[in-house]
Amino acid sequence: xxxxxxxPQSLHVQEGDSTNFTCSFPSxxxxxxxxxxxxxxxxxxxxxxxxxxxxxxxxxxxxxTLNTKEGYSYLYIKGSQPEDSATYLCAFPLIQGAQKLVxxxxxxxxxxx
Amino acid sequence: AAGVIQSPRHLIKExxxxxxxxxxxxxxxxxxxxxxxxxxxDPQFLISFYEKMQSDKGSIPDRFSAxxxxxxxxxxxxxxxxxxxxxxxxxxxxxxxxxxxxGPGTRLTVL
Numbered sequence: 001x002x003x004x005x006x007x008p009q010s011l012h013v014q015e016g017d018s019t020n021f022t023c024s025f026p027s028x029x030x031x032x033x034x035x036x037x038x039x040x041x042x043x044x045x046x047x048x049x050x051x052x053x054x055x056x057x058x059x060x061x062x063x064x065t066l067n068t069k070e071g072y073s074y075l076y077i078k079g080s081q082p083e084d085s086a087t088y089l090c091a092f093p094l095i096q097g098a099q100k101l102v103x104x105x106x107x108x109x110x111x112x113x
Numbered sequence: 114a115a116g117v118i119q120s121p122r123h124l125i126k127e128x129x130x131x132x133x134x135x136x137x138x139x140x141x142x143x144x145x146x147x148x149x150x151x152x153x154x155d156p157q158f159l160i161s162f163y164e165k166m167q168s169d170k171g172s173i174p175d176r177f178s179a180x181x182x183x184x185x186x187x188x189x190x191x192x193x194x195x196x197x198x199x200x201x202x203x204x205x206x207x208x209x210x211x212x213x214x215x216g217p218g219t220r221l222t223v224l
């Protein structure tokens with residue numbers, strides 16, 4: 001069984017601080033990695049889809065890097081704001097061309113004002 | 114911008130009843146996915162459709178069936194409901210293998 005693991009499971013950060021967390025995935029047979037942001041009582045929101053080793057993507061204060069050889073992706077948030085509080089999920093397709101995503105358990109980020 | 118629409122948003126059913134959940138994808142999206150998220154659990158992929166044909170299947174019970182119609186909306190039919198079917202059911206849509214856009218979910222409670 002191939003698993004996606006995210007760490008830490010939970011993170012509390014002071015407003016204004018920067019933070020990062022990890023998504024680990026099997027490095028063999030890599031096809032793509034998705035990052036989603038999921039706020040309580042809302043639906044998951046796509047952040048990034050990353051496909052190439054060394055990819056770095058940015059959206060405002062959020063950025064992500066990808067290392068397919070060692071099987072990890074980092075998500076960085078610079079200057080955390082209360083609205084960044086959410087669960088951040090990574091997911092990847094198990095089989096090339098497959099549409100179903102295997103999700104990690106997420107990192108629940110809480111920004112303390 | 115138009116988003117994925119799911120209906121109903123909340124549904125309460127008794128055990129052994131039947132439920133139908135509907136999903137209307139973003140216009141021009143050709144792929145629809147269904148996910149189930151139980152309390153405190155990760156979203157679990159159930160099934161997906163591409164151009165009205167089933168394209169991938171996950172952990173969908175035999176009691177559930179789904180289809181995508183000519184207008185690309187999809188319905189998830191759930192029969193002989195069990196207590197364990199109580200969950201949040203998300204629908205998502207995409208164009209091909211691009212990022213998935215999720216609907217607000219339908220919260221199903223089975224009593």
